[in-house]
Amino acid sequence: MWVMVTGGAGYIGSHAVLALREAGFDVVVYDNLSRGFADALASEDFRGVPLVRGDVGDRQLVGETVRRFGVQAVMHFAALAQVAESVAEPVGYFRNNLVQGLDFVETLLDAGINTFIFSSTAAVYGEPQTIPIPEDHPTCPTNPYGMSKLSFEYVLASLARARGLRYATLRYFNVAGADPQGRAGERHDPETHLIPLVLRAASSGKAVDIFGTDYPTPDGTCIRDYIHVTDLVAAHILALRALLTGAVASHLPSGAGYGLKYNLGSQKGYSVREIITAAEKVVGHSIKVREAGRRPGDPAVLVASSERIRQELGWQPRFGLDEILATAWAWEQKRQTVNKGQSEEHGR
Numbered sequence: 001m002w003v004m005v006t007g008g009a010g011y012i013g014s015h016a017v018l019a020l021r022e023a024g025f026d027v028v029v030y031d032n033l034s035r036g037f038a039d040a041l042a043s044e045d046f047r048g049v050p051l052v053r054g055d056v057g058d059r060q061l062v063g064e065t066v067r068r069f070g071v072q073a074v075m076h077f078a079a080l081a082q083v084a085e086s087v088a089e090p091v092g093y094f095r096n097n098l099v100q101g102l103d104f105v106e107t108l109l110d111a112g113i114n115t116f117i118f119s120s121t122a123a124v125y126g127e128p129q130t131i132p133i134p135e136d137h138p139t140c141p142t143n144p145y146g147m148s149k150l151s152f153e154y155v156l157a158s159l160a161r162a163r164g165l166r167y168a169t170l171r172y173f174n175v176a177g178a179d180p181q182g183r184a185g186e187r188h189d190p191e192t193h194l195i196p197l198v199l200r201a202a203s204s205g206k207a208v209d210i211f212g213t214d215y216p217t218p219d220g221t222c223i224r225d226y227i228h229v230t231d232l233v234a235a236h237i238l239a240l241r242a243l244l245t246g247a248v249a250s251h252l253p254s255g256a257g258y259g260l261k262y263n264l265g266s267q268k269g270y271s272v273r274e275i276i277t278a279a280e281k282v283v284g285h286s287i288k289v290r291e292a293g294r295r296p297g298d299p300a301v302l303v304a305s306s307e308r309i310r311q312e313l314g315w316q317p318r319f320g321l322d323e324i325l326a327t328a329w330a331w332e333q334k335r336q337t338v339n340k341g342q343s344e345e346h347g348r
């Protein structure tokens with residue numbers, strides 16, 4: 001069965017491609033390469049995975065692609081996903097994540113594809129009222145990124161009722177780590193995520209910023225819930241199978257269509273300082289830090305309750321913080337070697 005992976009040239013999407021192929025699916029990647037990298041899919045490990053370059057809002061190209069490959073299900077990772085950028089450029093975020101998303105999902109339904117997995121985010125919750133955060137926690141996003149994702153969740157819920165869409169919304173907490181076999185890893189430009197920034201600081205000798213040291217947490221820094229990307233994409237495979245077999249549909253209301261909604265996190269929180277200390281153990285030396293002020297809109301603590309997917313789909317994360325840091329560090333070292341090789345090549 002062919003699955004289309006939008007955003008498959010990005011960080012999480014490229015790991016999903018590997019997991020889908022290991023699970024026996026054929027995969028076509030659809031990505032406009034605005035934030036992703038074609039060379040992420042260039043190695044032998046991705047041999048036979050076609051990359052179609054285009055916007056998810058391009059109805060004609062999406063329609064042609066799903067017909068050409070006989071796509072039957074979609075994992076939709078494509079999005080703009082930087083909070084600060086979304087505050088500065090909200091229109092671009094709503095246009096990309098919501099308006100293009102609307103065109104995309106309608107094109108799929110018109111083509112008879114009604115199995116859909118959506119990458120949502122903990123940012124839909126806003127400032128938490130309870131920790132850990134369950135799926136029925138009130139949603140009150142504090143930035144256009146989270147708002148664009150929550151708006152698209154409403155679109156999906158409406159289309160389940162109106163058009164028989166069967167979808168899973170997966171709300172990720174902090175995704176980190178790299179493929180344990182080194183076939184894929186995190187690569188954002190600019191990078192805004194803590195773990196790759198800490199590891200880059202470790203290899204460059206420069207300082208990593210700690211944004212806020214006066215939060216009401218034991219060491220004053222923000223606490224977040226980190227989930228290994230391999231565990232995250234494993235949850236996508238379980239959700240896809242559940243949608244395809246209708247395994248969890250029996251206890252859900254509404255007729256032909258339905259939606260599953262799951263948080264994906266480890267249910268454990270680590271502060272920024274704890275991450276830096278754990279990273280120092282992995283890299284074997286101390287890492288310089290620079291204490292900076294709080295960033296607006298950063299909640300003190302975000303930790304998921306992911307009980308629902310554990311119970312309904314039997315999902316169980318395999319990797320803890322040590323493996324997250326070890327695989328991310330292996331990827332960072334590989335990246336450094338490639339960069340060094342390229343600059344030597346240019347210098348010749």
Ligand SMILES: NC(=O)c1ccc[n+]([C@@H]2O[C@H](COP(=O)([O-])OP(=O)(O)OC[C@H]3O[C@@H](n4cnc5c(N)ncnc54)[C@H](O)[C@@H]3O)[C@@H](O)[C@H]2O)c1
Pocket residue numbers: 006007008009010011012013030031032033034035036037054055056057076077078079080081096100119120121122171172173174175176187188
């Ligand atoms: N990384 C995290 O910690 C995290 C946390 C919560 C949610 N998410 C969500 O997971 C998804 C993947 O995140 P990521 O970290 O892999 O990001 P990423 O930037 O590495 O990948 C996103 C990919 O989508 C592509 N893309 C963006 N807009 C597109 C469009 N209109 N048409 C076609 N392709 C488009 C980009 O080129 C890129 O390859 C996103 O939807 C993001 O909101 C990520």
